[in-house]
Amino acid sequence: MPVRLYDSASRQTTDLVPVVPGRVSIYHCGLTVQGPPHLGHIRKEVVFDVLRRWLERAGYEVSIVANVTDIDDKIIAKGAEQGRPWYAVAYENERALHAAYEVLGCTPPTYEPRATGHVPEMIEMMQTLIERGHAYPADDDSGDVYFDVRSWPAYGELSNQKVDDMQAAEDAPPEGKRDARDFALWKGHKPGDPESASWPTPWGRGRPGWHLECSAMAAKYLGHEFDIHGGGLDLRFPHHENELAQSTAAGQAFARRWMHNAMLNLGGAKMSKSVGNTLAVSEVVKRFPAIAVRYYLLAAHYRSIIEYSEEALAETAVAFERIAGFVTRAAELVGPGEPGDVPAEFAAAMDDDLSVPAALAALNGVIHRGNGQLNSGNESGLAATLAEVRGMLDVLGVDPLSPVWAGQQNASGTDAALDSLIGDLLGQRATARADKDFAAADRVRDQLMAAGIEIEDTPHGPRWSVKGL
Numbered sequence: 001m002p003v004r005l006y007d008s009a010s011r012q013t014t015d016l017v018p019v020v021p022g023r024v025s026i027y028h029c030g031l032t033v034q035g036p037p038h039l040g041h042i043r044k045e046v047v048f049d050v051l052r053r054w055l056e057r058a059g060y061e062v063s064i065v066a067n068v069t070d071i072d073d074k075i076i077a078k079g080a081e082q083g084r085p086w087y088a089v090a091y092e093n094e095r096a097l098h099a100a101y102e103v104l105g106c107t108p109p110t111y112e113p114r115a116t117g118h119v120p121e122m123i124e125m126m127q128t129l130i131e132r133g134h135a136y137p138a139d140d141d142s143g144d145v146y147f148d149v150r151s152w153p154a155y156g157e158l159s160n161q162k163v164d165d166m167q168a169a170e171d172a173p174p175e176g177k178r179d180a181r182d183f184a185l186w187k188g189h190k191p192g193d194p195e196s197a198s199w200p201t202p203w204g205r206g207r208p209g210w211h212l213e214c215s216a217m218a219a220k221y222l223g224h225e226f227d228i229h230g231g232g233l234d235l236r237f238p239h240h241e242n243e244l245a246q247s248t249a250a251g252q253a254f255a256r257r258w259m260h261n262a263m264l265n266l267g268g269a270k271m272s273k274s275v276g277n278t279l280a281v282s283e284v285v286k287r288f289p290a291i292a293v294r295y296y297l298l299a300a301h302y303r304s305i306i307e308y309s310e311e312a313l314a315e316t317a318v319a320f321e322r323i324a325g326f327v328t329r330a331a332e333l334v335g336p337g338e339p340g341d342v343p344a345e346f347a348a349a350m351d352d353d354l355s356v357p358a359a360l361a362a363l364n365g366v367i368h369r370g371n372g373q374l375n376s377g378n379e380s381g382l383a384a385t386l387a388e389v390r391g392m393l394d395v396l397g398v399d400p401l402s403p404v405w406a407g408q409q410n411a412s413g414t415d416a417a418l419d420s421l422i423g424d425l426l427g428q429r430a431t432a433r434a435d436k437d438f439a440a441a442d443r444v445r446d447q448l449m450a451a452g453i454e455i456e457d458t459p460h461g462p463r464w465s466v467k468g469l
Contacts, residue, residue: 001351003058005228006303008236008258009158013353018227019256023061025226026052027218027255029235030112032069032210034078034089036096039279039297039308040264042104044232046294046397047261047302047354049106053395054350057342065221066109067214068094071116071207076197086197087116100281104294105397105404113217115208119199121216122208125250126185126201134249135185138176143188143204146172147211147246149181155245158258159237169238171209183242184209211242218243219252229255233262234270261302268307279308291324291405292317295398298356324400326367326374327393330386334379336401339394340387350395363392422453426462 002015018024028048031041048064055062070090079086101108126145129135134151138144149155149163156162168180172187189198189205198205218226231240240258247254263270266279284293287310296316300306331337342350343366349358370385372378393399400406425444432440445455453464 001348003055003351004353005257005259006353008260016227016257018060019223019225022059023063024055024228025222026062026064026228026230027214027222027226028064028066028228028230028259029214029232029239030066030068030109031093031097032072032074033091033093033097034072034074036093036280036282037100039281039284039293040232040266040270041097042100042106042281043264043297043306044230044261045101045106046104046297048230049397050298050302050356050395051259051354052107053397054354057395058351063110063222065111065113065218067217068097068112068114069210069213070094070114071197072210076194079194086194096282103281103285103290104297105291105402111221113221115213115217118213118216118220119208121220122186122212123201125212125216125219125246128250129185129246132249132251134246136178137203138188140176141204142176143186143201143206144172144176144184145186145201145203146177146182147185147242147249148178149183149245150179152245152249154248156241158241158244161237161241171211171238183211183238185212185246211239211246214239215243215247215250215252215254218254219247224251225253226255228257228259230259230261233260236260259302262305264297264306264308266308284313288313288317289320291398291400292320295320295396298396298398299360301357302354320398323363323367323389323393323398326370327386327389327400329374330370330382330389331401333374334383334386337383337387337390339390339399340384342391342395343388346392346395356396359392359396363389366392422448422464426455426464429462 004013005016006013016024026048028044031037045066048066052062052064068090070087075090076086078089082089098108100106126135129147130137130145133148135145135147138146156166163181166181168174169177169183172184174180185208186201186203187206187209188203189195189207198207218229229240229243236258240260244254281293293313296313297306299316343362345362345365346359349355349362352358366385366388370382370389373382373385390399390401394402398405425448429441429444432438432444448455448464455462455464
């Protein structure tokens with residue numbers, strides 16, 4: 001069955017037909033590094049990481065480009081507020097983004113270009129647009145360059161809007177524009193701006209507009225036509241609409257398909273820095289296991305809104321611990337083996353526009369079978385089931401036996417130390433039970449329970465887990 005994906009432009013789910021057979025090229029908009037990433041940002045990273053994993057499992061060679069917007073009004077303002085160079089703010093938050101990739105098990109992009117490294121490509125694109133009659137330098141000597149939206153009849157096709165119904169573009173004041181809806185390709189250097197935040201152009205010193213950056217970088221690394229352009233749904237307009245207009249007006253075919261993930265909301269509103277309702281990834285993973293946070297972000301369909309709550313994340317963490325518990329128990333009995341082929345039901349769900357909820361239903365069905373094999377001691381059947389389960393979890397990036405997660409668990413040595421201490425106590429409990437000193441055995445159990453450690457007696461010996469995880 002071919003991989004079928006929803007296209008936000010055509011609003012249809014169709015077969016993926018790559019520009020180059022056997023290869024899939026993807027560009028998704030990365031972070032504007034004005035601050036560290038929150039869960040709303042990183043949901044997109046998890047979604048496209050799962051897409052990449054599934055396409056690679058399906059046999060495709062996948063190239064992913066995700067930019068870093070490291071020059072922006074807000075970054076410059078943050079630098080001024082903090083008394084630091086704007087580029088120091090950008091770099092600090094870029095490193096935080098990479099840390100969030102790592103802690104949530106996301107494979108880094110194939111390439112991650114910075115906007116500031118691609119000014120020549122942007123200037124070249126502006127020159128092409130001006131020559132074709134689709135852009136113009138402002139007539140007020142400001143150094144601004146604008147895209148003329150009325151020169152491009154298809155403008156509004158991605159977001160299904162008409163120009164006359166649109167609000168004025170908010171990325172630059174209307175002075176110097178032919179139409180208030182025209183958007184900035186380039187922003188001229190203003191008094192008080194850091195000199196380091198400007199580059200020379202034929203129209204004066206300045207810096208890039210947000211939309212131009214992505215068009216220039218996508219074309220450089222993926223060519224004038226590529227397979228998938230993606231990002232959060234909030235980027236569809238104006239950012240992606242503007243990218244599409246300026247790239248196609250410059251003579252490029254641009255993206256064959258647009259994929260947008262829905263928002264992660266907090267208190268009924270989109271999680272964003274501007275309204276202050278953010279949850280930094282670095283803080284959330286202090287309260288919940290990182291692997292469970294990733295599972296929470298991928299469990300809903302990528303086009304469905306997630307309404308965040310601590311209670312929902314805690315429930316998801318418990319649900320995932322049951323999955324991880326099966327994997328651990330099975331591996332102890334038959335060995336970890338390797339991730340295997342996924343069942344047909346799982347594959348069909350993933351081929352159907354990454355329908356992860358249906359894929360998880362298939363996963364849980366296989367785990368139910370595996371628990372029966374565990375209880376009956378069917379080791380040969382259990383080994384095959386474990387391989388299937390690990391194969392599915394590997395596609396989702398949440399295989400607890402993967403070196404990615406094992407490395408995190410062992411990074412500080414805390415888990416090993418805890419396991420050693422609890423193991424000693426369980427040994428004392430076993431000795432007391434063998435001596436029929438049940439009061440002493442119960443004291444050990446009660447001591448562990450008081451510390452938040454749950455004990456499960458199994459045919460293969462006692463197991464422990466942290467309560468609520």
